[in-house]
Structure formats: C-alpha cells, structure tokens
Amino acid sequence: MMEILLEITVMPLIAFVIGLFMVLMMRRIAAKIQRRVGPPLLQPLYDIIKLYGKQTQNSHGLLHDIGIVMAVGGYIAAETMVPVPGMNGIADKSGLLALAYVTMIPSLGLALGVGQCANPNGSIGIARALTAMLAYDVPFVLIIFGVAYAYGSNNLVDMIAAQQAGGIATWGAVKMPLLAIAGLFSLYAMLGKQPFEIYVAPAEIATGPMVEMGGKYLGGLFVMQCFQLFTATAIYVSIFLGGGENWLTFIVKLFAVVAIPMSLAFVFPRYRTEDVLAVVWRWPVLISLAGIWLVMH
Amino acid sequence: MMTLDNLLALSGATTLAALLLGQSRVFAWLGGLMYIGQIILLAAMNLPDVASFGFDIFGQTVGWQMDGFGRFFALITLGAALAAIAYTGGEWGDRYVQNGNSRRTLQFALALNVLAMLLLLASKDLIAFFIGWELTSWAGFMLMAQGGDRALRAALRYVPYAMGGAMAVLAGIVLAHTWAGSLDIGVLAGRLPGLANWQIATLLVLFGSGFAVKMGLLPFHLWQAPAYAEAAGAGTGFLAAISSRMGLFGLGLLLIKLLTLSRVADLSFIPGVFDAQDLVAWLAAFTIVLPTFTALKQNDARYLLAWHGIGQSGYMLLGLAMGDPIGTAGGLLHVFNHATYQAALVFSVFAVIHRTGTADLNSLGGLVTRMPLSFLAMLMGIIGLAGLPPMNGFVSKWLVYRSLMIDGHPFLFLMAVLGTLGTILSVYKLIHNTFLGQLRAEHENVKEAPWSMTIPMLALVGLGFLTGVAPGLALHYVAEAQAALGLPVMPYTMGGVQSPRGDLDMIWVVGVLFAGFGVGAILFYGFGNKSKRIHQLDNYAGGHFLSADVRYHYSDNFYAGLMHRIGPLYRSSFTWLESSIASSVDLAASLMQGWYRQVTPALVLLIAAALGLGWTIWR
Secondary structure (H helix, E strand, O other), X not given: OHHHXXXXXXXXXXXXXXXXXXXXXXXXXXXXXXXXXXXOOOHHHHHHHHHHHOOOOEEOOHHHHHHHHHHHHHHHHHHXXXXXXXXXXXXXXXXXXXXXXHOHHHHHHHHHHHHHHOOHHHXXXXXXXXXXHHHHHHHHHHHHHHHHHHHOOOOHHHHHHHHHOOHHHHOXXXXXXXXXXXXXXXXXXHHOOOOOOOOXXXXXXXXXXXXXXXXHHXXXXXXXXXXXXXXXXXXHHHHHOOOOOOHHHHHHHXXXXXXXXXXXXXXXXXXXXXXXXXXXXXXXXXXXXXXXXXXXX | OOOHHHHHHHHHHHHHHHHHHOXXXXXXXXXXXXXXXXXXXXXXXXOOEEEEEEXXXXXXXXXXXXXXXXXXXXXXXXXXXXXXXXHHHOHHHHHHHHOOOOHHHHHHHHHHHHHHHHHHHOEOEHHHHHHHHHHHHHHHHHHHOOOOHHHHHHHHHHHHHHHHHHHHHHHHHHHHHHHXXXXXXXXHHHHHHHXXXXXXXXXXXXXXXXXXXXXXXXXXXXXXXXXXXXXXXXXXXXXXXXXOHHHHHHHHHXXXXXXXXXXXXXXXXXXXXXXXXXXXXXXXXXXXXHHXXXXXXOOEHHHHHHHHHHHHHHHHHHHHHHOOHHHHHHHHHHHHHHHHHHHHHHHHHHHHHHHHOOOEOOOOOOHHHOOHHHHHHHHHHHHHHHOOOOOHHHHHHHHHHHHHHHHOOHHHHHHHHHHHHHHHHHHHHHHHHHHOOOOOHHHOOOOOOOHHHHHHHHHHHHHHHHHXXXXXXXXXXXXXXXXXXXXXXXOEEOOEEOOOOOOEEHHHHHHHHHHHHHHHHHHHHHOOOOOEEOOOOOEEEOOEEEOOOOOOOOOOOOOHHHHHHHHHHOXXXXXXXXXXXXXXXXXXXXXXXXXXXXXXXXXXXXXXXXXHHHHHHHO
C-alpha cells in the first residue's frame, strides 16, 4: 500500500520533468530547422515560473480556474496509470482503455474553462479541438483494439511484460508493424502540431483555447502540454517498443518517438479542419484496419 | 409481507390516489412516499415471488411473478418516478397548472406508467406480458401527450408504431402458443429453442420488431425523439429514464431466455460470417451511431437529449447481444446508469426552460453564474452521458467495450467508440451553448431554479457519481438479473470488475483522479500571483470592448469544420422510408376503399386491364 502511494506521488513528477525536456527538444528542433540558436536548457522551466509570477492574472470566473485545475490535475492522475521502469502505479487497476478515457478529462476541463471566458475565438478553438479528437481517436481506438487483442490483455503492465520476454523480436512494433505505423500517425495528430494545429491557428483564431489565458492560466496549459507529450509517447513506447527495461532505454525510446513528429511538424503549413478529418480518417484508419486484420488472422 | 401482491396493491393505490388527489400540490409528497414504499417493498422482496392472484382464459393460466431481471428494471422505474414526482411538486408544477395543464392527469399518467411497467416486468406468461405491454404503451402515450398541442401531435406519431408493434407481438404470441403449446415463459424457455430455424426466425422477427419499436431501435426510432422531447418536463424525465427500456426488457427476454442467443446465432445469412446475432449487434451499433450524430445537429436541448437517449439504448442492446458475462453486465448496467444521468440532464434543461423560457441552443449562454446548481447537474450528467470517469456511464460502457475487445469485434468496437466521441462533441455543445460563453442581456437577472427542481437532479447525478466510484452497488442487482436470465454472472468487486484479462477498480481510478485535482488546485491557488476576477460581461474582441447588446456567443453551426466533411452524409433516409411506408399504406387503404365502395370503376377497369395484359404477356 505504502509502495503504491509512493509510486503515485513520484510518477507524475517524473512525467513532468521528462515532459519539460520534451518541450525543450521540440523547440531546439524547430530552431535547427529554422536556423536559429534555440532556447537554453532550463528555458521551459523559466517560462512556467515567469507565467506563474506575472502580475496580470485575469480570471473570467470560477470555472475558468477549475478548468486549469482539471487540465493539470487530470494529467497528474493519468500519469499514475502509465507504467515507467520499476513503477506500475495503478496501471494494473485501470488498463489502457481507462487511461485513454482519463486523458479526456483534462481536455474537458480545458474546454469548460475556455467556454467560461466567452471569447468566440476560444469557443471556435474548442470546437476544432474536439473535431480533431474525433479525427485522431478513430485510428487510436482501432490501435488500442488491435494491441489489446494481440496481447490478450487491456493492461499495460501485461503488454510490457509480454514484449520484454523475448527482446526486440517480441516488441509490438516488430510483431504489429502496421499498427505501429498507424499509431505513429495518430500520435502525431494527437500532439496537435503542424499540420494538425487547427485549434491553435494563431493567425486565424488568435491561438484559440489560449486566447483568454494569461499568467498562470497559460502556465497551467504549459504544464499540461508537458504531461501530454510524456503521456502520449509513453503509451506508444509501452505498447509498441517494449516499455522501459531500465530508465536509460526508456528515456531514449521516449525521445526518439517524440522526435519524429517534431521533426516533421515544422516544415508543414496548417490543414483546414475538414482536411484533418479526411487525412486522419483515411491513412491511419486504413493502415490500422489492415494491422488488425493481420493480428486477428 | 414484502410480496408482489402488496407491491402491486400499493402501486394500484398510488394510481388511484393520483386520480383522486393529483391536482393538489401536496400530492407530490404523498405520491413520493408511496413510491418510496414501493421501492422498499421491491428491494426487500425474496425472489422469485409469485402473485397470489391470476385468472384462467382459454385454458391458460395468467399470472404474475417477479424475478431478478424484472426487479432490476422495476427498481429503476420506481426511482425515475420518484425523481419525476419531486419535480412536479414545486414551482414547475404550479407553472404547469397556470399554463392550463392538468396536474392530476400528469400524476395519474405517471402512476399508471409505473403500475403498467410493474405488471409487464412481473409477467409470468405471455398473456400477462401482452396485457402489461399494451398498458405500458397506452400509459406511455398518455404521458407523452401531456403538455400541449405539440406534445399531443408528437405522441400521435407514436400510435401507429405502437399499434404495429403490438400486432407483431400478438402474432408472435399466437405462433409461440401454436408451436410450443404453452404461454408460460418458463415452459416456453424450455421448448422454443427446440423449434426449427424458420420458426425461430419468424418469432425473432415478430417479437423483435414489436420490442424494437418501443426501444426505438433502428429503423423504428423516428417517433421517439419528438414524443419524448415535447412532453411535459417531469414526464420527459421519466420517459427518457426508463420508458423505452421496456423494449429492451422484451428483447432481453426474447434473445436470451426464450430463443437463446446460440439458437439465434444458428440463423446464418452468410455461414460462418454473418448470422442473426451479428445482425442484432449491428442494428444496435447503428442505433448508437446514427442517432448520436443526429443529436449533434440538434439546436433544441430537449431534442438533443432525446436523440442521445435513442443512441444510448444501442449500447444496452449491443452488450446484451454479446451474450458473455461482461457484455451483458455492461448492457444491463447501462440501463441503470443511463436512467440516472439522462433524467438529471432532462431536469436541468427544463430548469433552464423554467427560468428563461427557451431550450433553443442559439438563444442561451453564460448561465453558469446565474444557475450554478443546474450547471453542476448538467456537467456531471454530460460526463456520464459521454461515458467518462468518474461517472457511472464510464463503467457500463467500459464493460461493453471490453466484451467487444475480448470477443474480437473491431468494427462493432469502432462503432461503439464513435458513438462516445460523437456524444462528447454533442454534449459539449449543449453545455457550452447553455451555460458557458456570453450571458444574454435579457438573462442578466435570471435566478437559480427552485429547490424542488435542483434537488431531484442533484440527487440523480449524486447517485450516478456514487455508482461510478462503487459500481459494485449496482452490479449486485445486475448479477441478479443475469442469473434470472440464465446467463453466467460476471464476477464483480465494489470497485468494478475482476477479470484475468484486465481489471477495473474505479475506487482507485476516481481516488487518484481527485487526488490529482487536489494537487492541481494546490498548484493553481497556492503558487504564483493571485488572480483578479473579471466581471462576466467585461469582454473584448479584436481590441474592441464589447457591451451586452453585441452578440458574440459562438453557438450556431458549432462544428462547422466537421459538418463540412460529414454534412453530406445526413440524408434523412429514415424519414423518407417512414413517409414512403405511410404513403403506401395510405394508397393501399384508398385502393381498398375505392374497391369496396366502387367509387372508382375506372380504377377497377385499369387494374383488370393491367392484370389481363400481364397474363397475356406471361402466357
């Protein structure tokens, strides 16, 4: 019991720190592509401290505050369901399916907070974000189905154990390459970077959900982004790349996975909302269906 | 003491009391107590309990008997009635009377619905079942028709469906008797599976379509949304919570107990690929997706919820159609879960109507500061409807998903999740357009709904939360229902499910979720600079300050990008089907009339000539 309590306290902290470095890496990659120097090592942390310390902190009502609390708190809870080397938290009491639904809670909180701000750009941003969710969750749930069927379990702990039993040959990515490709595609869409950043769209809807967010409200969203990057990639690593045998391999895998969409993102412009639906409902869905067919036959 | 006799007697007494005293405001208290009494009687009953009364007709004994399957539905029925009657007692009921409606008729219709459903749920044989079925249909019609002309018109659309359905059920009963030689449900359960495939298929189509009408299963769903949405508030809550589940009760009885799923699966269309069990599952899956995406397009909050009610019933049937312990438990649990949050959502919408006079999602907004309790009820309600933790809707949907995963149905699983995703979009639109965004100038002085309205809805979502954290409370009754149907019982714990292929422990999940919120709150309120609260109407856009008379609430065509892509898929095919059937019936009727009354000799000549010509060609 004490062990679980300790784990569920430590796991979100680790996730946050790794998430911070993922943000840093994302910005460094963008800088490389755009031939800039890029930010220093601790810049993401400085940004959060700066935002929390700002003098102007405008709240549009209690729900605006609660939205940020839910956005950060929901992810803190979700991190206890993502196994990391040596720690399973409550991953075996919830499973992949429950994790996928728990990660919708922060988005719901954000949506409520933005709604309270009564800025039409914010509302349009949420409408687009939910549409994007409808797009990328279709291949994502097919992938969940495929891997749960293949491993005979819905439990991330079991899936990792099954993959670590026989080295790289038993990794999900080797046994289910099509699902792994489709997974990478929907992970990319899920992270909401170009060309999928329809709900931020700075020149169009003035950063959408962030439009009324300043100070620690924006800081909270920054924290949420760190968690989101970690969660999405950790799920991917857990179901396709054998999870973490130890911290070193785990972190290497995490950063390798997140580097792929980040390297692609900054060379793209932005899709329109309907085109996101078209592209995500076509390629990753077709690939994952083919992957499921292979898994089931 | 705790017998079916007493339960039915008390229910009858409630109906009579509603008829005599229902006009009075105080009756809500008396009736409420009587419903509580019925709940206690039912919960404490030793099952199965046979009623001491009954009668013989055509050599058949007609009797009543309550088992675990019936009790599960009956408890939900009584709970829904209790919530609805609490709603009628206060200001809402007074306004309802002021608008020229009869509170007596409403109370009577409600009590009659409960009595009829109890009779149906406790039927021991198919004659008792048919009596209950017809009573339920007509009592349902009576409740739908309360609340003005529009309600009556919508309810009248239900009548041809109900009559068609009843005819099909009656024909099924006659055939079952002819082929199996009995009408007793227990005896039939032993004999019907032994029939030939074509006989099973006939019974499946006849009974199935009759029950599908009541449930609102595709393609018989068109009547339901307007009939439920236009009814009086308390009635809508009751109808939405439980009424159409009687169809599901019938289908459960038919598919699992009478015909058995293994015999249904013997009826194959493409051997080894697609059989009648798959057909039922696919009908359920389409019932999830199509009505959910119809709900997404609605601009009236009542219609939006009513369409979701149809969609959610798909999950229940889909779970039952899987036939395994997890799936059937999920399907049955969803009946209860859906009743809790759907009634709360309906009550919340009617609270908004009570205060603002409209349910038009383009004429509301920003009410969260004015009606915080109604907002809370709607928030918890939509979390349940969307099937997210920590509400109970998540648990039942999780069970259905799990079952589809274990049994290996990727497409059905995709349909089920697609329904959930569509629901999330739709319910965010509901809460955003009603409670979030810009407050309208004319709503600046709106007050919170009275306690008589907020208490029922908060109690309902409270129950939904409680059974979300501890699903074991409700799974106890689900297990009883599974056992009564002869299904294997799903092993459950207080926190959820224990299965070798992945556990769910909601106590941990919810505990961690709220601990996370706690840490999130400490991080937000404990660190950084203190935030300054800005007035709700202090806003700007594009650098201009906005005043309340400028409307900037983003509500119409909320998912413009999505509709750009999927908009062309909305084709109203079912409306077209319904009207084409109606016109064909109309044409057939006028032809018959013309034939009978000889008003159109020319038509007779034409038909004779056409037949003659056809005969000549055929020769």
